[in-house]
Amino acid sequence: MNLDIFVKAALITGVLVLVSIIVGSYIEGAAYSKLNNDLLKINEDNEAVLILQSFAGDNSTQACNMIASQTDAMNGQVYNLRSDLEAENSMSILTDYNMIRSEYFLANARLLSLTKLYDRQCGGKDNIVLFFYTSEKECPDCYAQGRILDAVRANCSNAQVFSFPVDVDMSVIKSFMAYYNVSQSPSVVIDTPPNDIVFSNVTSADDIMRVMNCTN
């Protein structure tokens, strides 16, 4: 038997597999790079809001209007980025998304804090909604709840939804869960201090909007 053919075939197969991995990495890398750029932009915008808040220092109408338009636009970007990030993370086979996910959720938490701060300083009329879901394990209810919150955002222009996975080991998320007394997923919190409302099962858009002051 001529063993050369098996060696040659192994080399060709190796090259083909290597090429497929390189091209596969390139495809995933392009998606990763886009998400990373979006995240950088969000972090920049977060910094900008922080600067504006420090700059204004009081509740002057002009400063509050600037901050309001900035946070409104950011909330939409951050919310959409989460869907893209989670979709790419679940489909990825060659790229590790843990780092970028952590950065994203930190940015999301920062935006939540800024929004709350803005509401306090400027008397904002935002409906702050927190959505806690499971990302690592299968959770069809979380998926369904996410789509329901899409509908809430579409029907309620002043709804600001912030999503956090309960199964990511981040102290800030654990702190939010403890603060809002959330222990399971999916959970939806309507941040209406001093009495926040917590839904601990899949909840319809109507039920959520009923307890919010929606403006269309």
Place this chain on the structure above:
Amino acid sequence: MRVGKNIQTTSKRPFVFLAFLLITAGFTYWSFNTFGYYWTVLIPNVLLLYITTVLLVVYLDGFHKYDKPPLREEFAPVTVIIPSYNCKDLIGQTIDSLKASDYPDDIEILVVDDGSTDGTRDMLEGIKGIRLVLKDENEGKAEALNEAIKIASHDYIFCVDSDSFVSKNAIRDMMAKMLSDETVGAVTCFVKVSNNKSLLGKVQEIEYFVGFGFSAITNYMLDAVFVTPGPMTLFRKEALLRVGFFDVSNITEDLEMAWRLRKAGYKITYAYEAVVYTMVPQTLSALLRQRIRWYRGKLSNISKHRDMFLNPKYEYFGMFIMPFSLASELAAMGTIYFITYMVGYTLFWNVQVVLAYIHTDSLTLVNLITGLFGSSAGIFMFLIVVIPWMYAILVSHKLGNKDLSLTDIPAIGVFLFVYSVFLSGVYVYSLFQEIYGSDYLW
């Protein structure tokens, strides 16, 4: 459906089957959860890629060494055996194609009617220039062939199916190869599809082109021809007598004969210039029945001739072709488990999502449209396997003197991405039947 009375039946093994199912499903589940489904399926895919690449290397290295049928003046008389059973619509054309052959020596056409009930016998009795053996009872193809071999007048025997049509040069080219080497026990040819008008026919045509073109010539180059195909094969009568005729209890007697000839030390050679056209199933149920018989036949013959498996004495046949054949079955099993898992998972997931929507009165069409599972990178990594297969398809069509055109692209797409999955399913179903011990059907 033709069930020879000699076809063996096996005892049922429900517990063995259940244990096999549980072990393989458990292993697959463990593998999916440990390595992820992409890597679990990608590894057998890489194995298949390697096997295909070995064949490509063999072809590219060795095609120039292919011996064309030598030109010769002297030939020898041959007997053509046609076993027939309820085939009055086609056998006339089969006989006509033989009579139209350009073979310069005598051709004895010996038809064995195996108890036909559709008027084939009356039709055959009206045909001149053939030798006819009429059997009252249907005993199966192998038995019919054996009876004919015993009474054949000549030393070289063609076995031809009653729904196959022989090209003009086939007998001459195959005999030229047979007569050039005394150690040759059988000569195979290029089997093409005759009824290729439907999509199923076209897809099978591509399959036959690859099987009897690229695969057959590479097996020949490795001196490892796997099967002596039923539509037409030339045998040396002495070899058939020495190995003890066709196995009447075997459901793929053509495959089994090839392996026994090899064991007995005979070479099996191949002439791609010789073409026989055969009829292929035109319905999925008929195709399914045919393939279950083929795949179960292969499995039972691997078991029967397991002493050849990984045996260096049989060189490439034992060390590569047989294990490759089994590896294909295992890869098919991986594919089917993967698909079952994904379909099951998607259904389970979607049903729960829909229930959640119903529960919250949020069921809308938009919500029902869920994203398709998949990764662009992952899909690409599977697609890489298609490259050597496309090359194999091109080579096979070149060997078969058929130009590919743009209109062939849909059938090639179906062959690569749909038909291959269908065949994987049939492989697995056949394996399950074999392990369970279901009765054999023709």
